[in-house]
Amino acid sequence: MKDTATKPDLHPNLQGLRIPLIGSPLFIISNPDLVIAQCKAGIIGSFPALNAREADGEPPLLEAWLKQITEELDRHNQENPDNPAAPYAVNQIVHRSNGRLERDLEICAKWKVPVWITSLGARVEVNEAAHSCGGVVLHDIINNTFAKKAIDKGADGLIAVAAGAGGHAGQQSPLALIREIRSWFDGPVALSGAIACGESLLAARAMGADFGYMGSPFIATHEANAQDEYKQMIVDSTAEDIVYSSLFTGVSGNYLKKSVERAGMDPDNLPSADASSMNFSSGSSKPKAWKEIWGSGQGIGDVKDIVGAGELVDRVAAEYKAAGKRLAAEFAG
Template sequence: MTLPPLLSSLRLPVIGSPLFIISGPDLVIAQCKAGIVGSFPALNARPQALLDEWLHRITQELSAHNRANPDAPAAPFAVNQIVHKSNDRLEADLATCAKWQVPIVITSLGAREDLNTAVHGWGGITLHDVIDDRFARKAVEKGADGLIAVATGAGGHAGRLSPFALIAEIRQWFTGPLALSGSIATGDAVLAAQAMGADLAYIGSPFIATTEANAEENYKQGIVEGRASDIVYSNLFTGVHGNYLRRSIEAAGMDPDNLPEGDLKTMDFGGGNGSKAKAWRDIWGSGQGIGSVDRVELVADRVARMRAEYSAARARLAV
């Protein structure tokens, strides 16, 4: 299937995934200017009124960039909406997105037909992240335009399935836009994602170790110094299984190898500065692909290197 225009003209087929606390206007604008989709969770803008200011700034700066660089326009941006019932800001955040006609809305932890309809009403598209084929079918049935397959090894909330299995099952019936998330940190891996059937790569952890990311320096260095073996998979911190940096768990005084089980009932995405923000601030999410990240650098430089790696991989395979 031909990708919608919003996703077909990227200079690298990548969506920068929305990183809780980490993603803000600086990171999103830099990603879009570099030619990949930049995104952020609506809940990062606290208080809720700040979301309007962020969308104003992002829209204005990208428009100015496009006027000054007609031959290298910015990629579109996306806002991530947590659809879980505990998110008491969802309706207000969606109204703000409607005001600014956000081009792409990424939905997580629940799928709602009325939300998809609302986004389509202002001309946007929706992408829903899923961890298995069953959730993928539900999302499409409720009107999602595309899917983000979150496979094992992805940072933050992640699934358990191999990307080979997950992409293959979804592609048996779904021909729409499909992104793959899980340990993708190089241009070679972006091409590999496409080879197995995805249209786009969904990349998060490498962008934590960038100048524009809203992360403390110890977190950025943890990404640079970390390896796949330093990632711990646990549902303790949010009630949903996710991948985290071992060193942050140890710094919080816990044994990463003996964590108790969490409880889904503890999942809470309320609009205030509650326990969830604390969980992501002190316990650092990360995917298994960080072994390929060897420095903190500007987003533009990271994306440029990925583009070079992607082109070199295509040349090696003569594709």
């Protein structure tokens, strides 16, 4: 796999990709099998640290997951020196209610996690922990004000979560958000927001992002830790089937209307909630009564089948290359 996808001045931990794409960390759904498949396919795979939850008295499952991912990717690289795996990332929820954060930071530093994705609050000590082991930090933001705060507190790069992204998402157009960030920041930027095909990935690059950030299509993969009904709902739905609400976690995000309806609620008349309702002390901000409310971004109209993660990356890579050639031909001469 030749590295034709990333700029040479990016941090070394962000290079070596087949295409400039990051598989976003999916609550509950992202697991070692999915991350390993994404990395072997040539994109950065990721998972939320809080997905690794052990029973009381058991050793930290996060450590076991990092061991599994590290050893499997090392084995792959030894067997495929001309086709090495991409780096992997771990997402840390840095909200003050996350009582596991300090422990999880220590574990990630011990295993020298190459890419750290931070969410829900920028904190200097988290960035320092990542840098202590050679890691690079990408902080997700929904507007330019939060972007500046993240960089001021030591993040190395940004994930611009624009309108149409799955899960917790902003409302700003990606066209506006990326341009505002690029007016003052020339470091690594990934764009999140309905990226589900190679054409969208190329558009993100043309706008000024270094990477696309894609999550919802990976829900409908064999490796994903999602119910079969959830995967099929992704396949059967389009952008019109997405509802934007703060009710379920206290932070506004995008969800599948059909899952809201199945829970007995009217997706067109949902009450609001505020950020004070967020609580990650048990590893989730979602009340048990809403565990069947399923997140998704608006790009799922491109998801036609449940496939392997590697096959999905193959599709996006082929589309990305074809779209680039079409545009290059327009500007030739």
